[in-house]
Amino acid sequence: MNKLVEEDLKYIWHPCSQMKDYETLPPIVIDHAKGSYLYDIDGNEYIDIISSWWCNLLGHCNPVINAAIKKQLDTLEHVIFANLSHKPAIELCQQLIKVIPKGLVKFNFADNGSSAVECALKMAFQYHSQTGNTERTRFMCLSEGYHGETIGALSVGSMDLYAKIYKPMLMDTIHIQAPDCYRCPYGCTRDNCKCECFENAEKDFARYGEKTAAIIIEPLLQGSAGMRIYPALYLKKLRELCNKTGVLLIADEIATGFGRTGKMFACDHAKISPDIMCISKGLTGGYMPMSMTLTTQKIYDAFYADYNEGRAFMHSHTYSGNPLGCSAALAVQKILQEDKVLERAQGTAKYLNTKLCEKLNEHKNVGEIRHIGLINAIELVKNKDSKEAFDPKLRIGYEIYKRALKKGLLLRPLGDVLYFNPALNIKESTLDTAIDRCLASMDEILK
Known part of the structure; x- marks a missing residue:
């Protein structure tokens, strides 16, 4: 285990977390960030598709800000x-x-x-x-x-x-x-x-x-x-x-x-x-x-x-x-x-929802893909027809979150709802990569 990770676990009580989970999924120490990407101390790249708790509006290390x-x-x-x-x-x-x-x-x-x-x-x-x-x-x-x-x-x-x-x-x-x-x-x-x-x-x-x-x-x-x-x-x-x-x-x-x-x-x-x-x-x-x-x-x-x-x-x-x-x-x-960010974001929002629907609408465990602006939520269910939810004890969303991290995507689901809430100026190519990583993570858990 990296020394910085050891020191983190020694001192820090992370928010909104069950710290026992960190025994199997230790904290990822981020070294720097740019745009929609985070980079850890080991050089691994992560797409920040949730805008770091929904607040990173215009990308990390925006030169104007x-x-x-x-x-x-x-x-x-x-x-x-x-x-x-x-x-x-x-x-x-x-x-x-x-x-x-x-x-x-x-x-x-x-x-x-x-x-x-x-x-x-x-x-x-x-x-x-x-x-x-x-x-x-x-x-x-x-x-x-x-x-x-x-x-x-x-x-x-x-x-x-x-x-x-x-x-x-x-x-x-x-x-x-x-x-x-x-x-x-x-x-x-x-x-x-x-x-x-x-x-x-x-x-x-x-x-x-x-x-x-x-x-x-x-x-x-x-x-x-x-x-x-x-x-x-x-x-x-x-x-x-x-x-x-x-x-x-x-x-x-x-x-x-x-x-x-x-x-x-x-x-x-x-x-x-x-x-x-x-x-x-x-x-x-x-x-x-x-x-x-x-x-x-x-x-x-x-x-x-x-x-x-x-x-x-x-x-x-x-x-x-x-x-x-x-x-x-x-x-x-x-x-x-x-920079007319909102106007351009409307086009990006349409692109994101279209791509998500194309790739996920027919998935057997995707109950609904709902969206407003650039925010898209994928509700995962056990049964698509009855809308029956998964047993919460299975922690399906959390398991997908862990797989996504290994593939370079920061998801952090809300229960069994995966969501994209990216920076307004995210690039379409980045969204494509994020969707592919999300789908691959889902497929590994929802076999």
Whole structure:
């Protein structure tokens, strides 16, 4: 075993891992990266088809982003963001206001996605408290949702894998049955769906709406649930229902923002604007830990008063508005706007889905290939006709993941859902290689 690997296992507790697995699959020490490729200390190459936890938006070591951070590093690396500001933060807001959903005008900075969600929940709660709606103390969310790992974020998530052990610590939230378009209980397909399942939201809003501060959702794409994709119509109906009941709508665009779904934000597909929106991951191109919670003038105004009135939003993070992160985010916006990345990514997205369908649609264990933008999810099933899932104890996805690593492909499935979520500027030739490596890995396990 390599000395660096030994030292890693001696000291490091890796995230979202059962460390006992590392006895047979030790950590791979990455030495450097370029574009969509990672290279380990032994010189092995891996295609990063998942964008390193969905955040690497424009490829590793992007020269434009690199240059922006290097330049900023010699000017200002960090400063307290309370009563002080700096040019990169101001310019970033000026750029983002051009592309975010209309009506969002105020930016609160934090340093990771979970923090942005916590900020949004507290903001919604305090807003109602300060506008005479003190009975609105609860939160709604969708089943199978995921919004981060802090206590508030776990409370509005519905994935037992992450939250079950902590339930005694969590808030009592209202979990609405989410759309499941692959296994639709109404017998609908993606072609004829009219969001019949929205009746679940209507029932829960009728019962709990008057006591609810906000509902938080992953718009159009429930990521950790297995890249579950649902219609834009659902978002439109939800926006209308929130308007009618006074419940605030929080859009968690941490994973879906900045072109991941084919538009700048997932909310754009439904042509709706949330009351609060959380962004992170692609915000800095995956370079720097940074997030934002965006909101409306109306919500902001509820906090605007003399300090001794006690209406200030006393929520802060040491690295709020970090200049290095802001500079990286500015570089991302520059690339997106000047290089027409989103336009070109639409063509790449069509190419990827076409190739995946050509090679995998008839596979006996591929239940569905669903996609939105460049994100493609391959749901593996034991029986294609009945949609019966594999026994979780078999860990089919994990076994394919291990084989793929040996072939130079970083997959990291969600259960038995394999997914491609590459950088927006990935080359078609790289996608071809990734598909071939994925299929070869599947064939070795699903004999």
